[in-house]
Amino acid sequence: TAKQRSAGAVVYHAAFDKASEQSLSLLTELRNAVERNEFRLFVQPKIMLGTGKAVGAEALVRWAHPERGNVFPDQFIPFAEQTGFIRVLTRWVMEQSAILAHELAARGLNLKISVNLSTRDLMDQDLPVKFADILARHQLGPSAFCLEITESAIMDDPVRAQQTLERLHEMGLDLSIDDFGTGYSSLAYLKRLPVNELKIDKSFVLNMENDIGDTKIVRSTIDLGHNMGLRVVAEGIESEAVWRLLMRMGCDQGQGYFMSRPIPADQLAAWLENWRP
Numbered sequence: 438t439a440k441q442r443s444a445g446a447v448v449y450h451a452a453f454d455k456a457s458e459q460s461l462s463l464l465t466e467l468r469n470a471v472e473r474n475e476f477r478l479f480v481q482p483k484i485m486l487g488t489g490k491a492v493g494a495e496a497l498v499r500w501a502h503p504e505r506g507n508v509f510p511d512q513f514i515p516f517a518e519q520t521g522f523i524r525v526l527t528r529w530v531m532e533q534s535a536i537l538a539h540e541l542a543a544r545g546l547n548l549k550i551s552v553n554l555s556t557r558d559l560m561d562q563d564l565p566v567k568f569a570d571i572l573a574r575h576q577l578g579p580s581a582f583c584l585e586i587t588e589s590a591i592m593d594d595p596v597r598a599q600q601t602l603e604r605l606h607e608m609g610l611d612l613s614i615d616d617f618g619t620g621y622s623s624l625a626y627l628k629r630l631p632v633n634e635l636k637i638d639k640s641f642v643l644n645m646e647n648d649i650g651d652t653k654i655v656r657s658t659i660d661l662g663h664n665m666g667l668r669v670v671a672e673g674i675e676s677e678a679v680w681r682l683l684m685r686m687g688c689d690q691g692q693g694y695f696m697s698r699p700i701p702a703d704q705l706a707a708w709l710e711n712w713r714p
């Protein structure tokens with residue numbers, strides 16, 4: 438044990454034990470959170486920039502923690518990825534998104550729900566089967582979903598990622614490269630992977646009307662995406678000025694606080710009814 442070691446090591450091991458104890462309790466808490474129904478599905482609408490029509494929504498998870506309140510994904514997603522818990526969470530998000538898509542379709546609203554996938558999900562050989570099962574159980578066609586994958590998730594194991602993505606694509610699911618421009622992805626992967634959409638990271642969009650460098654990056658990314666036959670989406674639109682600028686550059690879709698912050702999934706139908714671009 439730590440006490441049997443030298444003085445320096447005692448400090449180190451004590452700190453380590455404390456850290457692993459905390460991780461252990463976070464993992465336990467996450468596991469309990471599923472059973473206690475503490476996760477909440479939030480969604481952010483995706484809008485056609487030319488017409489203002491809502492055509493999709495991105496699923497974003499929140500954790501309604503009994504003591505800590507609404508916990509944002511940055512606080513637990515990285516940990517969930519490290520421990521493999523993300524697969525449980527992704528499964529929950531997929532299931533909830535399917536319920537939402539089904540409810541919307543019943544009201545005549547055909548919105549594509551975007552689900553975020555992580556590296557661990559792409560390494561899961563059963564992911565395509567899980568999706569097929571969910572689509573069948575909720576009576577949905579594959580066009581109900583778009584899967585968002587970051588460049589770094591692909592780069593972790595490009596060969597395996599490509600295999601999974603190809604199977605998902607063959608099923609008819611849309612694939613999107615998330616946070617485009619922030620990873621160290623090579624354009625060669627963009628060429629090889631069966632993607633339908635490219636999502637420009639919000640760091641280039643947030644302040645683009647005041648930053649000529651950002652403007653140039655965004656313009657080039659839109660052209661690159663279009664030249665490759667992809668739909669281009671901008672995230673992080675916080676003002677009408679940025680919306681107009683993106684529209685003039687030919688960007689297809691957008692999301693951002695200007696249109697809507699992420700809202701609880703059960704409020705989406707009401708939001709859509711009131712939405713006037």
Ligand code: C2E
Nearest residue numbers: 497498509510511530553554555673674675692693694699
């Ligand atoms: P992301 O996939 O890049 O999601 C976009 C993030 O930008 C969301 O943060 C969203 O709330 C935020 N955002 C949207 N519009 C604006 C805007 O106009 N201005 C600003 N400043 N921010 C905006 P959120 O919900 O906190 O999620 C953070 C990240 O956590 C996500 O980044 C995603 O990587 C991860 N995440 C969220 N939910 C899930 C999930 O269910 N599964 C996985 N694997 N990751 C998730």
Ligand code: CA
Nearest residue numbers: 495553585615
């Ligand atoms: Ca995303």
Ligand code: CA
Nearest residue numbers: 615616638672
């Ligand atoms: Ca993103």
Ligand code: CA
Nearest residue numbers: 587615616638
């Ligand atoms: Ca991100």
